[in-house]
Each structure stands twice: as structure tokens, then as C-alpha cells.
Amino acid sequence: MQLKSIVHKIYNEPAYFFGRFYTLRKLYSRISSGSLKNIEQESNKSDLVKIENPNALQDLDENAIALGIKLSESAAKELYEFGKSSRLKKWAWTEGKTFQYEDVQDGKINGEPVAIAEVWDKEDCELVYKIAEDPEVLNLVRSYLGYHDVQFYPRFFWTFAGEMSDEMRIKSNQTIEYHFDVHSWNFCYLHFYLTDTDENSGAHQMVKGSHKKKPLKWLWGSAKKSDEAIVKQYGKDKILTIVGKAGDGFLEDTSCYHKGLAPENQNRLLLQIRYF
Numbered sequence: 001m002q003l004k005s006i007v008h009k010i011y012n013e014p015a016y017f018f019g020r021f022y023t024l025r026k027l028y029s030r031i032s033s034g035s036l037k038n039i040e041q042e043s044n045k046s047d048l049v050k051i052e053n054p055n056a057l058q059d060l061d062e063n064a065i066a067l068g069i070k071l072s073e074s075a076a077k078e079l080y081e082f083g084k085s086s087r088l089k090k091w092a093w094t095e096g097k098t099f100q101y102e103d104v105q106d107g108k109i110n111g112e113p114v115a116i117a118e119v120w121d122k123e124d125c126e127l128v129y130k131i132a133e134d135p136e137v138l139n140l141v142r143s144y145l146g147y148h149d150v151q152f153y154p155r156f157f158w159t160f161a162g163e164m165s166d167e168m169r170i171k172s173n174q175t176i177e178y179h180f181d182v183h184s185w186n187f188c189y190l191h192f193y194l195t196d197t198d199e200n201s202g203a204h205q206m207v208k209g210s211h212k213k214k215p216l217k218w219l220w221g222s223a224k225k226s227d228e229a230i231v232k233q234y235g236k237d238k239i240l241t242i243v244g245k246a247g248d249g250f251l252e253d254t255s256c257y258h259k260g261l262a263p264e265n266q267n268r269l270l271l272q273i274r275y276f
């Protein structure tokens with residue numbers, strides 16, 4: 001990137017650069033925390049989502065990950081059915097035709113590889129928005145972000161198993177390389193697996209604690225890092241592979257290093273809600 005375009009980007013999207021720094025993100029939260037007033041009053045629970053992890057907030061703060069968030073069985077089933085019957089599209093932000101889940105065979109449509117597909121009709125799925133606005137989830141998110149007026153953006157997508165090179169998956173915008181997300185000053189992502197997911201079917205991997213701790217020079221330039229560099233920097237024991245059943249969820253500060261494994265033997269459906 002040229003110096004001129006860097007300066008332009010910093011000026012127009014300050015959070016894109018400054019949001020990389022943990023201390024600046026926390027400062028942003030502190031400045032915004034005047035809006036935290038109502039949290040306690042909204043602590044009612046729903047049957048839709050259960051936060052079974054009593055240390056969720058602490059885990060998120062210390063490790064960038066809070067496991068033990070569960071979707072009700074009926075909600076997980078409904079979302080799965082929706083994800084299978086909705087129109088799909090390779091990538092939400094580009095031109096392209098929609099297709100059906102059944103059109104994808106072994107990671108291909110008419111011989112063309114397909115790595116990832118957005119559930120295109122997600123706006124018609126009320127449940128997505130109900131989950132995003134679940135009171136217990138919102139409480140946790142607000143407590144973590146440090147302000148009350150959070151916004152959210154849902155993504156609902158399949159990643160497909162099939163013989164495909166890593167290059168092909170990366171070209172298709174599938175994030176199978178370690179990276180940290182940069183969106184806004186502060187953010188966290190709620191994820192729900194909607195298919196049973198393990199190492200061979202697209203498990204999410206993350207590096208515990210890496211939201212707070214990055215070598216200074218890693219904060220600039222590319223947000224991506226190789227597996228080797230990550231292991232060398234953080235050690236194998238900091239890497240968490242999140243396996244789970246359909247309906248299992250986790251809240252993550254994705255300013256940590258993370259990636260999705262390429263599914264080998266089964267397609268993965270994921271609901272992801274970005275809070276910021």
C-alpha cells in the first residue's frame with residue numbers, strides 16, 4: 001500500500017488501523033461506556049440461547065473465547081433447515097447467481113469448485129435476528145464491549161467439503177489462514193455450529209490470548225500469518241480447535257488469531273453474528 005493511500009485510509013477509517021491496538025480498543029470502550037446504564041435491567045433469559053459457561057465474560061477477556069453457549073435444539077434444527085432450503089450465493093458482496101444446496105456435489109457446481117456460500121435469504125429468517133437480540137447474549141456482549149448501544153451484523157454461511165486446493169479456497173474468500181479481524185473499534189463474534197463439526201468438518205481454530213498479545217510488527221500490514229509463525233510465536237498449547245454438535249456456540253473476540261479449517265468430509269453450516 002502506498003503512503004498516500006495509507007494516510008487516506010487512516011483518515012477515513014481510523015478504526016481500521018487504530019482498532020488493531022488492544023489498549024486503544026479498551027479506551028474506545030471506556031469513552032463509550034456512558035451508555036452502559038441499562039444492562040442489569042435487561043437480564044431476563046430466553047429459551048432460545050443458554051449461556052452455560054458461568055465464566056464467559058472472564059474467558060472472553062483472558063483468552064478471547066467463551067465456550068458453552070447453546071442454542072435450543074429446535075432453533076438449531078430450524079436454522080439448519082433454513083440454511084438448506086434458502087437460495088445460496090458464493091459471496092455476498094459480489095455479483096453472481098444464486099443456487100440451491102442440492103446443486104453442490106462434492107464441493108462443486110457443474111464441475112466448478114465452490115468453497116463457501118452465503119445463505120442468501122437470511123433476512124427472511126426471523127430466528128437469526130431473535131438470536132442476535134437474545135437478552136442474555138446481549139448482556140454478555142455489552143459487558144464485554146463495555147457499552148450498551150451495540151450494533152450487529154449476521155452472516156450465515158456454508159463451507160463445503162471437497163477436493164479443493166488451499167489457493168482455491170483462499171481465492172474464494174474462505175478464511176482458512178490465521179488472521180485477525182479488523183472492522184471497527186471493538187467487536188466480538190457469536191458463532192453457532194449448525195452441523196456437527198470437528199477437525200475434519202471445518203472446525204474453527206483460534207489462539208487463546210492473542211487478542212491482547214501480538215508482536216508490535218504484526219499489528220501493521222497484513223493481518224494474516226502462517227501456521228508456522230503462529231506456533232512459533234504462541235506455542236501449540238495456545239491453539240484451541242473448537243469441536244461441537246449442531247447448536248453449540250461460542251463468543252469470540254476475533255481480534256485474536258483464528259481461522260476455519262477446510263472441511264474434508266462434511267459441509268459445515270455456521271451462523272456468525274458480529275457485534276460492534
Ligand SMILES: O=C(O)CCC(=O)C(=O)O
Binds near residue numbers: 205260
Ligand atoms: O469459518 C470460520 O470458522 C472462520 C471465519 C472467519 O474467520 C471470519 O468470518 O472472519
Ligand SMILES: [Fe+2]
Binds near residue numbers: 254
Ligand atoms: Fe475472521
